Amino acid sequence: MEQFFQQLLNGLAVGGIYALVALGYTMVYGVLKLINFAHGDLFTIGAYLGLTLLISCNIAGMLPPAAAVLAVFVMVGCLVAILGVILERAAYRPLRDAGRLSAVVSALGASIFFQNAIMLIYGARYYVYPDFLRPNFTVHLLGVAVPGVRLLVIGTSVGLMLLLWAFIHRTRIGAAVRAVAIDPDAARLMGINVDAVISLVFLVGPALGGVAGLMVGIYYGQVDFTMGWMYGLKAFTAAILGGIGNIPGAMLGGMLLGLLESLSAAYVAMAWKDAIAFLVLILILIARPTGILGERTAEKL
Amino acid sequence: MALLTLSGIRVRYGSVEVLHGIDMHVEEGEIVTILGANGAGKSTTLLAVSGLVRPFEGDIRLDGESLLRLKPHQVVGLGVSQSPEGRRVFGSLSVLENLDLGAFLVKDGPKRSKTLEWIFSLFPRLAERKGQLAGTLSGGEQQMLAIGRALMAQPRLLLLDEPSLGLAPLLVRSIFETIRTINASGVTVLLVEQNASAALKLATRGYVLEVGNMVMEAPAKDLLADPAIREAYLGG
Numbered sequence: 428m429e430q431f432f433q434q435l436l437n438g439l440a441v442g443g444i445y446a447l448v449a450l451g452y453t454m455v456y457g458v459l460k461l462i463n464f465a466h467g468d469l470f471t472i473g474a475y476l477g478l479t480l481l482i483s484c485n486i487a488g489m490l491p492p493a494a495a496v497l498a499v500f501v502m503v504g505c506l507v508a509i510l511g512v513i514l515e516r517a518a519y520r521p522l523r524d525a526g527r528l529s530a531v532v533s534a535l536g537a538s539i540f541f542q543n544a545i546m547l548i549y550g551a552r553y554y555v556y557p558d559f560l561r562p563n564f565t566v567h568l569l570g571v572a573v574p575g576v577r578l579l580v581i582g583t584s585v586g587l588m589l590l591l592w593a594f595i596h597r598t599r600i601g602a603a604v605r606a607v608a609i610d611p612d613a614a615r616l617m618g619i620n621v622d623a624v625i626s627l628v629f630l631v632g633p634a635l636g637g638v639a640g641l642m643v644g645i646y647y648g649q650v651d652f653t654m655g656w657m658y659g660l661k662a663f664t665a666a667i668l669g670g671i672g673n674i675p676g677a678m679l680g681g682m683l684l685g686l687l688e689s690l691s692a693a694y695v696a697m698a699w700k701d702a703i704a705f706l707v708l709i710l711i712l713i714a715r716p717t718g719i720l721g722e723r724t725a726e727k728l
Numbered sequence: 729m730a731l732l733t734l735s736g737i738r739v740r741y742g743s744v745e746v747l748h749g750i751d752m753h754v755e756e757g758e759i760v761t762i763l764g765a766n767g768a769g770k771s772t773t774l775l776a777v778s779g780l781v782r783p784f785e786g787d788i789r790l791d792g793e794s795l796l797r798l799k800p801h802q803v804v805g806l807g808v809s810q811s812p813e814g815r816r817v818f819g820s821l822s823v824l825e826n827l828d829l830g831a832f833l834v835k836d837g838p839k840r841s842k843t844l845e846w847i848f849s850l851f852p853r854l855a856e857r858k859g860q861l862a863g864t865l866s867g868g869e870q871q872m873l874a875i876g877r878a879l880m881a882q883p884r885l886l887l888l889d890e891p892s893l894g895l896a897p898l899l900v901r902s903i904f905e906t907i908r909t910i911n912a913s914g915v916t917v918l919l920v921e922q923n924a925s926a927a928l929k930l931a932t933r934g935y936v937l938e939v940g941n942m943v944m945e946a947p948a949k950d951l952l953a954d955p956a957i958r959e960a961y962l963g964g
């Protein structure tokens with residue numbers, strides 16, 4: 428029972444990370460019908476920027492621990508958001524009318540560019556994440572000792588998801604984002620600046636992805652320049668699982684994938700966790716080709 | 729000076745030219761209608777005014793200022809809104825959210841509420857269904873929503889593309905009555921309609937568009953009386 432509870436929480440932590448990254452894929456797909464292949468690399472950049480801020484910039488030495496954690500989260504989110512906006516301007520906007528295939532090629536190119544840039548700057552080795560920010564307290568929940576870092580990761584991702592949901596569903600700008608995803612030309616006729624909405628999506632998605640990268644560093648204590656590939660693939664899978672283009676779907680898909688992995692690693696075999704997760708994914712997609720919450724046309728944010 | 733002037737606009741989709749130099753104007757306070765067969769280029773003309781398609785020649789002016797370099801949302805900001813062909817309501821958004829998006833550029837909240845009240849008085853049905861998803865409305869209700877949404881921008885010039893398409897006769901009558909009311913409240917209307925006789929009865933002036941060329945312009949009552957027009961567009 429205790430092991431089950433621990434695995435459940437671990438699954439929620441990993442799933443929360445998948446969900447945050449999946450949101451970036453799904454929001455961009457929603458407004459541009461484009462898979463941003465460079466999104467996984469923005470996630471990696473988030474992890475490495477966190478490293479730089481913690482070690483080279485010594486944020487942890489300047490602020491009390493809680494404030495340092497918060498500052499690093501905010502700074503990573505902002506910096507990766509800026510990169511996301513630049514990415515859209517440089518790699519996607521010039522090709523907006525050039526057809527989907529050109530955009531896909533550009534996305535793959537951007538991904539390779541980012542990966543090589545990280546490798547050139549940081550080198551191809553893995554890095555150990557400084558652990559002085561890792562919360563070292565434990566919380567007793569239902570008689571089980573839960574590591575604080577696990578709760579931090581779950582709390583942060585769930586909190587960010589609730590914020591995003593409220594923004595998309597409870598504000599006028601959020602309604603404009605949904606409108607652009609449904610019908611960009613009709614949205615233009617409402618006076619919505621579609622380019623600004625697209626920029627906004629490339630601000631929010633990468634910010635969440637970057638923060639997720641930082642959390643992986645803190646949670647596992649280690650990062651390397653290929654991590655974006657694996658997490659990107661998983662998160663993309665989660666987005667498809669929930670219904671690509673659908674924001675609650677990405678949240679649900681990410682959480683579900685994390686739980687599946689964690690529980691199959693614990694109860695079947697570590698080595699089988701990916702196979703089992705993907706098997707379930709395939710079964711769900713056979714039953715519901717548009718994903719769990721996907722519409723017939725998968726165009727609803 | 730005319731509120732809206734199109735001079736010599738030419739538009740092509742890909743390599744096919746569909747408007748071959750259109751001249752027309754709309755004066756403040758008018759209801760102007762464009763008649764034309766399917767594919768004549770009526771919708772393209774309205775889309776060009778809104779900035780969703782770009783003429784490669786000619787000019788479109790509002791109060792003498794060219795609209796050609798403006799993005800579509802900026803045209804809305806100058807007071808030109810459109811209820812497009814096929815309604816194009818946001819199906820997974822509620823009626824209220826659709827209406828609110830229509831006023832996306834109106835930052836003044838109380839002003840938005842007042843416009844909303846006015847729209848609910850024009851279309852009481854929308855008030856009854858304000859929480860419902862737009863995609864679940866009937867065709868007629870969606871049409872009301874599309875018009876209401878365009879009005880939420882508080883336009884000076886309202887572009888209506890086939891507002892009666894697919895509606896029952898009784899509803900057509902009521903939509904046309906509403907257009908008259910909207911115009912009486914000070915909104916200039918440019919109307920594209922399949923239902924030519926109803927449109928001409930409402931309009932002050934009409935234009936006839938034939939495969940991308942403006943072939944005629946006359947007061948609406950003259951067009952109604954014209955035997956050739958009756959033959960071609962009014963069913964004899």
Ligand SMILES: Nc1ncnc2c1ncn2[C@@H]1O[C@H](COP(=O)(O)OP(=O)(O)OP(=O)(O)O)[C@@H](O)[C@H]1O
Pocket residue numbers: 741742746764765766767768769770771772773813
């Ligand atoms: N997006 C497009 N791409 C290519 N051709 C188009 C496009 N939109 C319209 N056309 C063509 O341009 C011409 C004019 O179309 P338009 O929609 O303006 O006609 P219309 O007068 O509104 O017709 P209807 O009464 O059927 O609505 C048609 O021949 C149409 O096939």
Ligand SMILES: [Mg+2]
Pocket residue numbers: 770771772813889
């Ligand atoms: Mg048309």
